[in-house]
Amino acid sequence: MHGEAGNNGGLIRGRFGEGMAEVMEQINASIGFDRRMAMQDIDGSIAHVTMLCEQDIVSTTDAEAIKEGLETIRGEISAGEFTYSVALEDIHMNIESRLGELIGAASGRLHTARSRNDQVATSFRLWVRDAHDRALQLVEQLILVLVEQAEQNTATFMPGYTHLQSAQPVSFGHHLMAYVEMFGRDHGRLRDSRLRLNESPLGAAALAGTSFPIDRERTAQLLGFSGPMHNSLDAVSDRDFAVEYLSAASLCMTHLSRLAEEIVLWMSPQYNFIELSDAWTTGSSIMPQKRNPDAAELVRGKTGRVHGSLFGLLTVMKALPLTFSKDMQEDKERTFDGADTFELCLKAMIGMIGDMKPRAAEMGAAAGAAHATATDLADWLTRELDMPFREAHHITGRLVRLADEHACTLAELSLVDMREVDARINEGVFSVLGVEESVTSRRSLGGTSPECVAREVEAWRSRVRAASSQ
Structure with a gap:
């Protein structure tokens, strides 16, 4: 090439x-x-x-x-x-x-005063810069559609999980805003990578510069670069900009894959937390009742393709001496395919999140299952009865076991039953055992209360507006 x-x-x-x-x-x-x-x-x-x-x-x-x-x-x-x-x-x-x-x-x-070496390096750098710009716009769109869903679901409650086991109830909006934070970091990585790549190799010629009285500052200016690269050897041999782009894309794809996995879980009958329309699902060739989250599964699967592009390019570059070697022809297909796949998956996720309809009743019911407010009970014992937390944790465990024996929730235990475990417990305990009370009580910075989520929604809208205007 x-x-x-x-x-x-x-x-x-x-x-x-x-x-x-x-x-x-x-x-x-x-x-x-x-x-x-x-x-x-x-x-x-x-x-x-x-x-x-x-x-x-x-x-x-x-x-x-x-x-x-x-x-x-x-x-x-x-x-x-x-x-x-x-x-x-x-x-x-x-x-x-x-x-x-x-x-x-x-x-x-x-x-x-030009070689194909600096010509190719310039063209490829311009192409990757354009790919950054497309990706940045798509990530901003994804953040905004997540923010929109979060705003509509600040008071929609769902289980929060650790080890994929129900742990504490959270706001569905808060859960979605966690992905906003991830994609916000992805946006920052892409922006930083773009800043680093924005130097012009044009004028480095084959590898040593040229004897003609060229003006590299001028060509950099005409092409929208911040300035020329300052070492002709590095200028024609550098492909860090493509590696950085694929690195940022790979990490963003990992985040897309995590979200895609949750969509797959949420759509299953065992969860039944969300609906996706026919626009983003497919049917079965033999089972007419099924609606498969194929778009989400493909995003999850294509993550490996972008990761492969990154590792392929890293492998090409790992032992190349300065300056140009024909091996570097292998940089284009990997970067092109990685960018195509990345952009396609971003568009698919934007579509799915915009189309997604949460099932609030099913989410709320699941949020209260498995004694999800046990931590709230332990906190109440610590706060209201001045217990050391470890003692409160032990008493709460005994109350959970008692609820299991009675086949009921913590909120369904009677005060008499609770006092058999600890006589200091009073009527106030029931104020913290409901899902809504649990979620709304968590008002610490970064917490899951609806008011915290609403503040983060507005903050992220402002950040995206500021990023778009730069």
Whole structure:
């Protein structure tokens, strides 16, 4: 794909007198996938020739012809009228060849003070920057749809779990806001990664810079970079930006997978906590009663695909000496596939969360099961009867065992029964044994009470607005 050697249909001539073997042509060519960088390549070339003209390295006449030809090619690609050639290896040589057909010898001046190494590094970096921007917008949308659901369900109660065992009742809105926190961190990682990648390799040439009086600050400015990279060797060999993108995507996919798993559980008859419409579920070929959460399962499954893209790229890069090696052609497909999968899963989750309808009655009933307010009872004994917590914990355990013996809930035990365990217990105990009382009492910062959830909802809306305006 890139590098300084190759036949390239005659565009690059020199010591090579014979054509490539057929298999060599197949393994060497990348046009089948790197055509996705066509627009970024054109943008980089226009910036480069603009600078060359401003520096009096290329004439205004030739520069204008080159830019006009490149815009013609952009239109051909957009219209699906561009013919790609495997013999030309990659998108960069395909565009350069077509430019020669359109404007003649002047096209050859475009590659002045530039190598395919810095050309490819620039195009790929621009593509990954665009992928960051798409992902950031999608994560913001996901946060907002979660926030919307949380706001509608601040007072919808469900079991909170540890070890997947019912532990304490919580607000369903609070549960959803936990994922908002996760995706908020993902947003921050993507934003930080974008800041780090936003340096221009253009002008590093093959590996050592160039003797032409180029202005790298100018090309960086034209391409929206914060500035040029300061080491030509690093500029052409660095792929950290792709690794960082896939790292952030992989961790976000892990969060998507956790949420997808919960959707799968919540939709099962054993939970029956939520509904998803036909838009996000499928049926069974043999069991007509079923509604399968396939979209959630696919998000869960595709997580491994994005993780695989990350590990594949890390493996490609792990032992490469400076600067360019042909191994680095393997960076594109992994990054493209990882980005496609990541964006698709974000869109699917946005759709599912927006479509999701909680079953409040079923959630509430489950929230009170398995003596979920036992901790509230222990807290009450500690607070109201001035017991050491460990003593309160022991007494609560005895009350739980008594409720099991009576086949009832803690709230259904009589005061007489409770006083058989500890005579100090009074009527006030019943004020903390209900699910609603338990949830609303937890008003500490980060707690599950509806008022705490409502505050976090507003705080996150403000954060997303601020992020979107940057």
